[in-house]
Amino acid sequence: MFIPLNLVPASGTLWQDESLDLGSLIAGPVAMGELEHFQQLMADQGISVQPTRMIYDRLYAFERLAKGHASGHDELRELSLTLFESYQSAGEWIGLIH
Template sequence: MPLSHDTTELDHLPLAYFGGGRILPALVPACCLDMGLLASFQFRMEGVGEWVAIQRMRYDRCYAFERIATAHGATDPLLRRLALMLFEIYQGPR
């Protein structure tokens, strides 16, 4: 199935892919990010009208910090908590 300009390969994966604490390598101090956490972050960000590229969150720390800062300024308390969790992961011991 061809991908439209608004979707990525991740949009076509089964929902089970994002559950169960699947850990993927990333360029963060902890070396790995939980896909369920990133999927939740992406979902909550969409709820406040913001878009998040999960792949970019894994490999572009500047982008990740910008998205985390935007989330932290949101009125959604769960999104703010997710932002703090991600911030701690990205700032973790190197």
């Protein structure tokens, strides 16, 4: 991948997260592994989830995370909150739909 030097910040790094995989076809505010785990926990509760859609459809992601958080399953509730906070900290304000 070629990045023009005028686009590289003075610090020499393009992002703070050095673990970012540029080879990934999907870049989102949360890790796909976490979304797949969320999908499995939701399936265990009888609720379907499309992890890829959660990356680009903020309303869908918010609705699924709300359902997960409302469940009686402690691990699912915790993961839902963790994912929600990840969206928020990445600037994906999924609670505010424009």
